[in-house]
Amino acid sequence: MNPISIWHSLWQLIRYNQRLYWADTILWLFIAGLPALPGLIIREFFNALTNESSFLLSIWGWIALFLGIGLARIVAIFTGCITKTQHRFTMSSLIRHNLLMGLMNRPGAEPLTDRGNSDRSVSPGAIISFFRDDAYQLENNVVFTNEIFGEAVFAVGSLVLLLSINAQITLLVFLPLILIIIILQRISDRLKLYRRASRQATQQVTSMVGEMFSAVQAIKVANAEESVLARLRQTCDRRQQLMVRDRLLTAILESSFENLVSIGTGVILLFAAWLMRSPNDSLSVGDLALFIYYLSYITNFFAFGGEFLAQTKQSEVSLERMAGLIDSEGSGITAHHRLYLKPIAKQTPKLPRIQSLPLLESDRLQDLLALNLTYCYPGTNRGITDVSLRLRRGSFTVITGQVGSGKTTLLRVLMGLLPMQSGEIYWNGQKVNNPSQFFAPPRSAYTPQVPQLFSNTLRENILLGLEKSNEELEMAIALAVFDRDLATMPNGLNTPIGVKGMRLSGGQLQRAATARMLIRQPDLLVFDDLSSALDVETEQKLWSRLFSIHSANPNWTPTYLVVSHRRSVLDCSDRIILLDRGRVEMTGTFDDLPSTYF
Incomplete structure (x- = not known):
């Protein structure tokens, strides 16, 4: 320096x-x-x-x-x-x-x-x-x-x-x-x-x-x-x-x-x-x-x-x-910014409520194009290289591949959670210059392999300050197949879940995070191995409810981008992207997958 x-x-x-x-x-x-x-x-x-x-x-x-x-x-x-x-x-x-x-x-x-x-x-x-x-x-x-x-x-x-x-x-x-x-x-x-x-x-x-x-x-x-x-x-x-x-x-x-x-x-x-x-x-x-x-x-x-x-x-x-x-x-470190130094409240203040503003029809996802996305982790040769993909409105795209092939990295680069070292992203033909700020609700929502919850009530973890009615909250919970689990909790939505959601099982964590996504009704739903902690019956019920969103709400037609290895998920996909060592090995349908994959 x-x-x-x-x-x-x-x-x-x-x-x-x-x-x-x-x-x-x-x-x-x-x-x-x-x-x-x-x-x-x-x-x-x-x-x-x-x-x-x-x-x-x-x-x-x-x-x-x-x-x-x-x-x-x-x-x-x-x-x-x-x-x-x-x-x-x-x-x-x-x-x-x-x-x-x-x-x-x-x-x-x-x-x-x-x-x-x-x-x-x-x-x-x-x-x-x-x-x-x-x-x-x-x-x-x-x-x-x-x-x-x-x-x-x-x-x-x-x-x-x-x-x-x-x-x-x-x-x-x-x-x-x-x-x-x-x-x-x-x-x-x-x-x-x-x-x-x-x-x-x-x-x-x-x-x-x-x-x-x-x-x-x-x-x-x-x-x-x-x-x-x-x-x-x-x-x-x-x-x-x-x-x-x-x-x-x-x-x-x-x-x-x-x-x-x-x-x-x-x-x-x-x-x-x-x-x-x-x-x-x-x-x-x-x-x-x-x-x-x-x-x-x-x-x-x-x-x-x-x-x-x-x-x-x-x-x-x-x-x-x-x-x-x-x-x-x-x-x-020393740049000037306004500080809001208020006196300490006598009581713990509640989270401020955020009004959810719907997307304009012109901003709704019609076509998402990513070209030559590249990211390499510092000091290694791991990452993704020249990966391209295209998503159409209402489509169901699955990214698959062996462990370490770059599936999670691809999602993170696309969502702006990792800085792409080269490549371009277009939303309805308009270039996205700052993916980390652009790919946020109500445009898109993302659930990682291990969702992060806070030491608060289940309600606050799902809403995170969003202003929604109880009916909308219950509908999102039902879509996430979390309604039966919620019924067994003595305090319902007011149940404290502990640090990092320690009182919930792995499957409950994923479905609570899914409800957090669905309550915001984003155009693009991005799941990183959503069903990894779910049993077969719960997984099938979850995907069935997710696919029925448009019929229940004609004003919401979500597009799905999913990382999964499950045959049932691959079989119902519109398009599959197979990655190998950070590169696209194959793009096609379930029938195009090599026989050696399973």
Whole structure:
């Protein structure tokens, strides 16, 4: 990634909510600037002791001055807590919003990969570290910018003031800065390497924890609890080592910067004391006190600046990781979007209802043509190559072939769930430029081999926010041959089905997903091995009801595209596409299938 990208990204985050940022910056200037006033007071106090100043105050006057400055600083700090909290929240919300939006815009079936890490696959559990650790790193870096800005303003002011007192001593202040720059230059690559390794180790732990929770049954059936836990301990131990190495390097850098500054300060003060003993020098006691007081502003800025540059190097790693996850430039992570930050409701809100708008007659499927569709999975030679197909309105097309021949891949590429690497798709003669958005209800609906249901009621899983009457819902359930199963459930449609539909059998999952398709009345019904978990009787009844849709509802003439191996399904098809190793081996009818197929 271009090193300028991190600075551009930080600037994008600053610009997103400029009012909060600059309000926080002004407050920080106020917080950092108020302690500068006692320096001038201290100078006059010491000069007054040596009769070099006429600025005289009573003891209560000095106390009142210091108390006033302290109280003003307390008010500024409490006000700054409000602005900083709001600023942090909006920044982290924007980063996480863009990260989530980038993930949601990816093709649905494309595996999650970290393109910044040799296209290594990323499990859903590992995504937590991107949303938590990497987003927090960028958030901290932006907050650091207004603090470093405030430090810089008073460091420059202090530098000008100290130069007016004694230029020779002041120039010695830059010695620690030179050493800090040299150290950062030498260690910046190692800093990024350690941070990347610690982030990846955290990602592996969260990934394994997520996989363990999703595969509890498989672990228990295999009696593999001890081995899985041993593997988890090993992964955690490695993360601990890498995190300690990363934190240790960061702590060593911070302490080195502070020690360099402290040593440099000591050398400067020794030199100043030596000058005071010189009869030719005009450095007064008050000047020395002022010099000691304001010297910390400059030296602390150097230490602060070193930490900021080190943190920026670490933020580069976080930006690269997040951009690699959603396959975008760093600007995609910090792009400006409106955030809807509403107060938390006292009660769990219901899903918003979506009105189903029917297709215009001109948009209804008459002819679907796919030409030379090609997709190859990264790092393999598996996929599909130059596959073409044509669907007519009301037709029943079956895609078949051996395991691994590319049947599911073809459906996913056609539906936009995988990005086609070449090819064209036409709907009624009009080219489809974005299949993932085009092939959605009411144009088409798709049920994969393993349908995904949510931990909610059966009603909500079928409707997913769609506004439909109970009669329409019951009709879709009956078409999916799910009515008898529903009658045995004590709460009917209000039955909670558990995480991923764990309370339903495999066949019930498929028929619930089928009802979810049918309630939307799409023109194109796409099934990936629908009958794989059904018994013969249920399968025959399901297809019989699906084929009777047009006679029951003349306004709905669905077109079917089905993946299946079942002879009964192949026998009633209008057209069969036989795939072999990702290519079309034969297109025809049931009678055209080679005798060796069965």
